[in-house]
Amino acid sequence: MSQYKIIFTGPVGAGKTTAINSISDTPPIKTDATASDMTKLRKAGTTVAMDYGIMNLNGGEKIHLYGTPGQERFDFMWDILVTGGIGLILLLDNTRADPFQDMKFFLDAFDKFISQTNVSIGVTQMDISTTPTIDDYHLQLKALGINTPVFSVDARVKNDVSLLVQSLLFSLDPGVEDVA
């Protein structure tokens, strides 16, 4: 049986681990470790290897949910991680100093994978920092020639994460129907 996976990426503290936790059927395997440098400013533990969760589909298929390590210095795994991926979920933290820079960094890092699949962007922490707005993100993306879903997301809320993933799948094929 084929292995399918959805990749979650984004900067430290953007909510990748939480988002995977929100939709995974099994408790995700967390590999958070005590942060020892600048990431300490953002959260006490950070993901140094990867997060992993599973969605079990009818018929026994499994969708593997992988979160990339939050600290960019561990990103030499990214090329391996995306192989065979269905698409990319990019989570951005709106309280970061320059979330647009983060966005461009990750879009650039995964440009090949995105061109082969697609990306949906979730912006977290918008209840704490209301700017930049979702419209601002679209303006930035337009300048990059990208028109992709960008949603406000609370990574703790299953429905938010679910809608974000759904948008990715519908972007890949609007003809897809719910086959419940």
Next chain:
Amino acid sequence: MGNIKRPVKVALHAMDERSVRTMTMYLQGPCKGVAMVVDDASADCDIYDGDNIHAKKLLADRLNSSSTRQVIVLSLHSVKLNNVIVVKKPVKSEDMLGALAEVKARLERDAKQEKDLQPTAIVTPLKKLEEDKPILKHFRINSGEQSKTSKHQTAMQINEASFNAYIGSLPGLDVNDPAQFFKASYNPNEYFQGYIQSAIKTCQKRDEILQLSTNWRQLILFPHNHELWLDADDKQLRAFAGVKIEKTIGSKMLLTPCKYDPAALASASDKFHTIETFVWKLACWTSKGRYPNTLDIEHPVYLKNWPNFTRLLITPHAMRIAALMVHEPRTLSDVARILNIKPQYVFVFISAACAIGLVGQARREADVLVKAPEIKPSQKQGLLGRIISKLRGSNV
């Protein structure tokens, strides 16, 4: 140097145990046969994680030493050091393979010159690595923001079965009958929606807090944070949205400057809405499955960008419609045909999207004559459908 046809032997530095393990796996994966991790004593090349907190010192020590081994630095920053190969993060396989090829070429060159030349260690003081930029921006946390529950709540989704009951319909009009499409439009200006949209425009233009006085409920507009406050719940708003407003009553709606008293509204913070979310649902309830008369049913329309669906009322098939219309201009009936859905779902979606300024209409004749291409079903359509089914089934 020995035989350099073999993989480049690398030693890893400035990496913790987990990183060493991961890097080793990486070199056994995409770089298999090109490089291998060995102990420090037998390496041809040293690889440093330049962003490690100890990297600066370790690298400086290394560059000041007499070692002639090649050095690769993985770094987020554009670092320039003599004779050091820098691979910018995120490290891509092709970049890493390129760096290793460069190491190999240098080893070959050095092997040839070994007997004639005594290589001299080039000692270069380590340039100061770029200081980390501040990662947190300065913002003031508004303690009242989280209490605005209706503003931050996740999207409500309605399915086909509950559509008519929730959105409403009009007696004597079948919006799904192509023969009645021309009658299936509505004029937002004849409803509360039109008055609200006009008030929002004025408010944003004047850039001041304004109150819309009606015979119905109190409504206050806040242009700076794109919010409004309405003293009514959704049920009341839904009922009012569908009522045509007589011009005589409409003229009694007054927009006046408002002295905002935060304390007075604090106890009813659940009545705050973002303007976009509010106008979107108001348009859904005004539409009742019709399309706005500002659109020409025979001309293709397109979506400027995706709506922020996690904060909006999601009508049936809204995401599929958005995914289709964001790429190519299409007529509304074409969208319904391609997705094999009732036109009322397209009409109600387009009404809401139009109300928040997301819809554009192709006006050129060429856009009408040249039909948008049919969509090609993905090879994974069945799988994608099963994932969506799973996600929707697990929604609470």
